[in-house]
Amino acid sequence: MMKFNRTDFKQRNMEIWNEIAPRYHKRWASVNEGPFQSTSKLIELVNVSKGDRVLDLACGTGVVTKKILEKVGDSGYVVGADTSIAAIKIAKKWNGLKSNLDFLNIDAEKFSFSQKFDVVTCQYALFFFPNAQKALKNIRKSLKKTGVLGISVHGHRDKVPFFSNILDVISEYIPDYVPAGTPNLDRFGTKTALYNEVRKVGFTKISIKDFIFSYNPGKFDDYWKNYLKYIAKPLKEKLNSLDMSKRKKIREIVRQNTISYTKKNGDIIFPWQVLILTAKY
Template sequence: MKPVFDPTQYKITSKANWNTVAHEYHYNWADQQVGPFKSTAEVVRLAKIKPDDKVLDVACGTGVVSKEISQFLGPQGLLVGIDLSRTALSIAKKSISFQNSNFVEMDAENIGFSFKFDKATCQYGLMFFPDSVKVLESIRNILNHNGMLAVAVHGLAEDVPYFSTIMKPILEHIPDIRPEGTPTVHRFGNPDSLRAELASGGFSDITVTKYDFVYKPGTFDEYWTDYMRSTANSIRSKIEGHGDAVMEKIKNDARNNASRYEKDDSIVFPWTVLVATGINQ
């Protein structure tokens, strides 16, 4: 029997994990705009930022979307980023020179501001919120009438093999690795599911655009090391706790899964991203 999902403990664990991996996530992935982070420019483009807009970047992380947004804002514009990770927020503050910007440690399920925003963005955060509808409703509450939300999420497991190549054998060999009901990276990878979620949060005029990117993690061993150190960091100790034999089985199965994406000993992963926009009417 799997352990019961505890949303509060999940947030505590997520916060601790992001404080640990934020630097590597930023400097090796997000800031380099490799693979899925080619979507950053698309999220901001679809948000149609105007110079005097007041913009909220939800789950802003290390600030890559915020930095892109700041390029479109003028002296009358405002940029606010919120996130649970202090380490990620510190990186965001250092990387953005826009004067009218502020970064705040805040839970996206309980957004609280005394003024309204014109636009809101959220890249690779929506699928990880325990109560995503509550987050969407919180965003709507601080958006002006006809304000716009733009969100990016990863595609389905078969369309984002970077995650599933290793996670599938982890789940096969350690089925109780995470509590039943834990949010997953592919949660809104189906366009219809993403569209329905924004509608449940009260948004209208919803559009979903699909992008197909490519990510090259190097050799299998390089990919394995990066994945275990970053993506699987929060569960790595649990995996290692099952012993070397189980770890070796997971690695061998993952190597076999990765072989279909190898070209000249280097892996080339396809990576589907969905970007949705919705209006607060």
């Protein structure tokens, strides 16, 4: 079995995001549904004001960036930063050319800015940084002493059945779908874990709000079909390499898992926990 390696992990993530960015933007980020109701909440909670300088770290296709830009107005300045060139390309198109907006291709674990920010946001990305401490230290160094940090993360896998219903089964049938030792993507999915990670870096006045959004992926067939359509290529290839009977079995277990979330008309309604943290420098 392959062993986890930070550089490979980041390279693989970059390739994955370059590949899925257009699908991610269309299906998720640009549609303010389910977990993406967090975008407005995050901006409300960090209290972006007119004239602010804001960094949106791991901005992806720029949905948070766009809402921030509306808030800071012409006198403000916004930077969206991400490792995925494909995501940045979409973010540029989605936001349009503005004199007070820049997009930079940077790694959250390796950046610094000479001019400090009033606010740094980071939505659904902290768990992708293998060394989250490094990224948080860079964020803190980039903030003014009066600055505010805002982070959104998905809740623990038990609180996000949209993912766990499928991934728990996949990890049982394809244990090497990620290399051994890969950091869990829900490792900051509890208030305690998220608090501790941010506190260690020195942030103060940490507050974490817990939201339960609901998400309707359609009927079971839609959920299954779309999940497979939107997953990244490496996992898709592993799933496709299984023999038909195994794939059928996985599908059936997942179907059973969704029964308790299925309404009379066949629609699945999943609860989806999101944690939003705010902190001061």
